[in-house]
Amino acid sequence: MTQPTAILLISCPDQKGIVARLSNFVFERGGNIVDSDHHSDLQAGRFLGRIEWEYDGSSSDREQLRQEVAQVADPMGGEWALHFSEVIPRIALWCSKQEHCLLDLLWRHQAGELGAEIAFVLSNHETLRRHAEALGLPFHVLPVTKENKADQEARQLDLLRQERVDLVVLAKYMQVLSGDFLQAFPEVINIHHSFLPAFAGAQPYHQALARGVKLIGASAHFVTSDLDAGPIIEQDVIRVSHRDTVEDLVRKGKDMERLVLARAVRLHLHHRVLTYGNKTVVFE
Amino acid sequence: MTQPTAILLISCPDQKGIVARLSNFVFERGGNIVDSDHHSDLQAGRFLGRIEWEYDGSSSDREQLRQEVAQVADPMGGEWALHFSEVIPRIALWCSKQEHCLLDLLWRHQAGELGAEIAFVLSNHETLRRHAEALGLPFHVLPVTKENKADQEARQLDLLRQERVDLVVLAKYMQVLSGDFLQAFPEVINIHHSFLPAFAGAQPYHQALARGVKLIGASAHFVTSDLDAGPIIEQDVIRVSHRDTVEDLVRKGKDMERLVLARAVRLHLHHRVLTYGNKTVVFE
């Protein structure tokens, strides 16, 4: 129903004529732009853009296009990435014992909503094996202790490379990733069960109850070595009252976690998210 | 703090290269695009775009730019409008007896939020005169009956012409405008106190209470001769419960009406709204 497209994401110092140069580039190659959006952060002096056009080239054509884009984009002195809607990204879902986020993503995968292949599911526990295997997905268990963490992260990185994974989704994976791991594989989205920056750290629902807030939330963010402080992609909240116990907050919070994580993953897989500094631009 | 800009809104049959042509047009004149957004309605085969660039030309330069835009845009076979951020739009606020929407817009005007000059306030009643006059604004009273409606609309149109009004905001003006009036002056935004299309027509809060809905809303829309059926610009809702009486619904609804009308007026005054068919594209 929808045509295949090429998508260029670019982040560079702001200057005159960038939009013209990029849209000309597409036009000269006979492309039809179906979506273009950009944002100039005047304070940071930064141009952040996304341009999507109809494109059904073969693999070799894609490689050539990439070189042509480089000739236009490299002189702009920033970072860029070229994606093709026909190249389905490969993701890995990492979980621990809680199933709600994993099941939600698996369901969306089945429903054709996700737009990604799931390379494997990984956990530090056996608990959720049957959910992965019911869909024929590999389920890897790598228990993590203080002692074996470096070794296990090496194994995780091997798996990600072998399986050509583009994105790791932490679907309630209750382990902190090391700075070394993140340097080797930086594309990681996490769901934090609070409206960050409120209630960072452990047990946010207990914190929320103690503070007596009237709304609780969830935040999906890119993972950085600074815990719970990475660039936020999506957030949402739900109303709570004095009648809600910690159990109620957990239940309501799970619904937010599922929705917010799924939205963030979808936005990223559709190449609609750019990060700069500690923030994101989301081209919705 | 912000630079003056020119803003082009365009709606035309979709075809390749429109974005390139428009952004080139700006680039060739040394313009720096600060915002560009467009939407292709594939079903309708329609391109709807907005492009904004830094521009501080004098009046005569503006006229020349308008002619140059015509040379690019007219061949595309659609409709377009060129606006300048330095040209402050002139609006008229029309009300009846209820003050909440009028006061809210007057307050935003004072706070410098609105981005418009208020040419005058008009009502079919004397009730709210003091609010207009407290700010030194002309207050015209034109009572409307079945018999004098055509005459009064003629007077209203005279006023709009004399005062070079760009937009009429119906801030709870409880009169229907005739098709003739709207043909002569089509730029009219209304606030309807329900989540349209639910509860069109009279007494939506009574209807909402009788139906037992759990949310009530408000809708800001362009006025057409088909009552409550014009293109919707903005909508929002608020939660209600069985405890809420009609008075409570009215009170909660007023807050929604104020917010939704103010947002819609602001979007339009910033040239962010395009209509086509019975719908709007809002470039937020």
Add this chain to the structure above:
Amino acid sequence: MTQPTAILLISCPDQKGIVARLSNFVFERGGNIVDSDHHSDLQAGRFLGRIEWEYDGSSSDREQLRQEVAQVADPMGGEWALHFSEVIPRIALWCSKQEHCLLDLLWRHQAGELGAEIAFVLSNHETLRRHAEALGLPFHVLPVTKENKADQEARQLDLLRQERVDLVVLAKYMQVLSGDFLQAFPEVINIHHSFLPAFAGAQPYHQALARGVKLIGASAHFVTSDLDAGPIIEQDVIRVSHRDTVEDLVRKGKDMERLVLARAVRLHLHHRVLTYGNKTVVFE
């Protein structure tokens, strides 16, 4: 963690002293009220109340308590029901081909959120059999045509009686239930994929797109013989824009349908919903 409780729901003509009589009734039996809430609809002259107290009686004690309640409540001239938190309600989930609502309820069931036993899953199609059977739940297929509808409804009623079902949840069951069926089994909750009363009937997302609304919603309601017009239990909305295609509306709408249906079912299973006329009182 939580104590077992008894819950009295009552709807009767309003009069002085009802709360006192009911709370005395509990107090005289040594009960500790953990929650009590009521609403007087002054216009309708109706008292609607819910009172919940700690109670861990055996089955025979429960029967006796029911008789004692009758002595207090019957003279009030209304309707009442006595529930026990230890008596887990039995529900049947009815679906057609779409899985999102069914899967969501099945997941909540597994997660212990639902507070009900699922007696069986029923469909007019084979499509979703594996989801029910994966959890060991009976899956009954009763295809419905114009000709066999009466017969199939007779079979459905037999199943409901045999399995002692308390509530039928229409989780996207795309068939209209007859008035006869509903008279025989009135406890049925449906999810409608629009913000009722807007877009009742078929293809609400197509209607919403054509109308150009800025929010779409979902409504969970008790089923009556008047299609899409039964008492609303819960509603919610989500923001949409001109960029959203019908497919996007469907996707966003599914998230609302899942959440809204699950909330409504939970509220009903916790005996927090009373209907009167065409409305509900929800004791949250």
Add this chain to the structure above:
Amino acid sequence: MTQPTAILLISCPDQKGIVARLSNFVFERGGNIVDSDHHSDLQAGRFLGRIEWEYDGSSSDREQLRQEVAQVADPMGGEWALHFSEVIPRIALWCSKQEHCLLDLLWRHQAGELGAEIAFVLSNHETLRRHAEALGLPFHVLPVTKENKADQEARQLDLLRQERVDLVVLAKYMQVLSGDFLQAFPEVINIHHSFLPAFAGAQPYHQALARGVKLIGASAHFVTSDLDAGPIIEQDVIRVSHRDTVEDLVRKGKDMERLVLARAVRLHLHHRVLTYGNKTVVFE
């Protein structure tokens, strides 16, 4: 249209029979309960209740009723307060230079929404004098410096006593109240322009922009000597994006501040808020 009522708010150690004793108390005096609600915080072992019944007694009768309530409530060993809907509370609005919250409350006052008399408006600046005086309200200016703060607070307390003020509303009053002041006059509601506990302290919108959050909020809370940490009464949020500058956050935030403060004040003036520990129970 609505009958006058008496309202009892009570907070005491939880025990059996409280609801029965209170509702009996009302019933024995021929009262008709129009609303009763309570909450048992099982963890804290605390009963928090609100009971409202039709009551149109004269002043002397009210004094007698108060003594009768004392005989029932004092033995429960907690705190209670008896209010009468016919006794209109007196409030003072304190502001600095920003007008949006003050104007909103003044407008609601005129519209009959607030349910309070405004005793006076107080500021540390002359800026908003005309808004108060336009409505014939006294406007007191008490500039505060580090040196004169104790003296000015003494004057403020004198004013509050002379004018028999029940509640101070800090409508963007940008001064911290001392612990001594709050001990002498504890009934103070503040609006903080963030979703607490996120972004407590100064310049929350700048903090929010730097952190790249996707929602911003406002929180109305009782003032305690611990800045921005008092019991929260009401909160709400609004969506923001990367396109929003600090000015946009401020503008959107103002709408939230106005709504949230007005809701909190209204709830308190209708005697629907009880505090315990650092939390509130809001009987909506």
